[in-house]
C-alpha cells in the first residue's frame with residue numbers, strides 16, 4: 001500500500017530526476033571527469049552507502065540535483081560490477097519526511113538480516129528552518145531496499161540527542177558474532193569532537209553503547225563522517241573529519257581535512273589509541289572518506305574531492321564535486337610505527353583497456369631543461385620512476401600545462417621540502433597554494449630506476465598523486481582551454497627517469 005508520505009517521497013524523487021536531466025543537457029565538458037564518479041549535474045559531496053550488494057558495487061553520494069551549490073541533500077547513486085565501468089542509477093533518497101525535512105545527510109549501508117539492503121542516514125533539520133544559527137535537529141534514520149535501487153523509508157532509529165548541536169553520519173557494520181555496530185560523529189555537550197558507539201541485535205533497534213573516541217585536540221568540536229574498521233594485527237583505524245583544528249605547517253590547510261588514528265580495540269571494549277592523528281591524504285581537496293569491504297575481503301575507500309568554501313570553477317559548467325578513484329587501504333609499518341597505506345584499487349588499471357597503448361620514455365633529464373613528453377593528455381595514468389640516491393636534483397616535476405594560457409600545475413618530488421607536492425601557484429583557475437605529503441625514504445627498497453615512483457591518476461579536472469614513499473595528494477587541476485601538455489623538469493641536477501603514459505577510457509555505461 002502506498003501511503004501519503006511515500007507518495008511525497010516518490011514525487012520528490014521525480015522532481016529531482018527532472019532537474020538533474022535538465023542540468024545534464026546544459027553541462028559543460030571542459031573539466032567534467034571522464035572516469036571519476038560525479039553527478040550527471042549539480043552538486044555532490046560525501047560518498048555514502050558504499051557496499052557490494054546483489055552482485056554490484058553501489059556508490060551513493062550527497063547530492064543537490066537542483067544547482068551546483070550545496071542545498072537540501074539527496075542521495076545520488078551509481079553502480080558497477082567492476083569498480084571502473086559505472087551505471088547511472090536513479091536518485092535514491094530525497095527529503096520527504098518531517099525528520100529529514102532539510103536534508104538526507106550522510107550515512108552508510110549494509111545487508112540486513114533479512115537479505116535486504118539497509119541504509120542509515122542522518123535526517124537533518126535546521127531548528128529555525130533556515131540555517132544553523134539556532135542549532136540543528138539531527139536524527140538517524142533507516143531506509144530499506146530489495147533491489148539496491150528503490151528504497152522505502154522506515155523512519156528514525158536514533159532520536160535527537162538532548163543538548164547536542166551536531167550528531168550525524170552513521171557508519172554501520174556487522175560484527176562476526178551477529179551484533180551490529182554504528183559509529184556516529186558528535187559534538188559533545190562540552191563542545192568536544194567525539195565518536196559515539198551504538199549497538200543493535202537486529203539492525204533495527206539501536207542502543208547507545210559508549211564514547212568510542214574523543215579527539216584530544218580541544219579545537220576539534222565535531223568529528224564528521226566517522227568510520228571504524230579493523231586493519232590487522234589487532235589494530236583498528238578510526239577515520240574522521242575534525243571540524244575546528246587550526247592550520248599547523250602543512251596540516252589542516254584546507255577548509256575541511258580528513259585523518260585517522262590507529263589503536264587497539266575489541267568490539268565493545270575501550271579503544272586504546274596507538275598513533276597520533278595523521279592525514280589520510282594531503283591534497284587540496286580530499287574529504288569525508290568512507291570505506292567498505294569488497295567481496296574478496298579488501299578494504300576499499302572513496303573520498304570526496306570538493307570544497308564547501310568558494311565555488312570551484314567547475315560550478316560554471318553546471319556541476320561541482322567528484323569522488324576520488326577507489327583506493328585500497330592496508331596496514332604498513334615505518335619501523336615499528338603502524339600507519340595506513342592507500343593505493344589505487346587494482347581495478348583502476350583496467351581503465352587502460354581499449355584506451356590505446358602506453359607510451360614509455362626513458363632517459364636522462366638534463367638539469368633545468370623542460371622536456372615535453374605528451375602534447376595532449378586529458379585523462380590517464382602517468383608513472384614516473386627514478387632513483388633518488390642517483391641524482392642531485394632539488395626538484396623533479398611532472399608539469400601539467402595548458403599552452404594556450406601558460407597555466408601550469410606542478411606535481412613534484414621536492415627534495416628540499418622532503419615532500420611530494422602539488423603546487424597550484426601557477427594554476428589559471430580556482431584556488432592556488434601548495435600541498436604535500438612527507439617523503440619517507442626509509443621504506444624504499446633497492447636502487448635503480450624503480451626505487452622511487454610517482455603515480456599520477458589524471459582526469460579532466462583533477463590529479464591524484466600516489467608514491468611508494470609518501471601518502472596520497474589529491475587536488476583539482478582546472479586546465480586552460482585547448483591541449484593539456486605534460487612536461488618533465490629536473491631542477492639544478494640531472495636525473496635518469498622512466499616515464500610511462502597510459503591513457504584511460506571513460507567510465508560511463510551509456
Ligand code: FRU
Pocket residue numbers: 045046062073105106107122168169224225287288
Ligand atoms: C560532511 C558533511 C556531513 C553531512 C553532510 C551534509 O561533508 O557535512 O557531516 O552529513 O556533509 O551534506
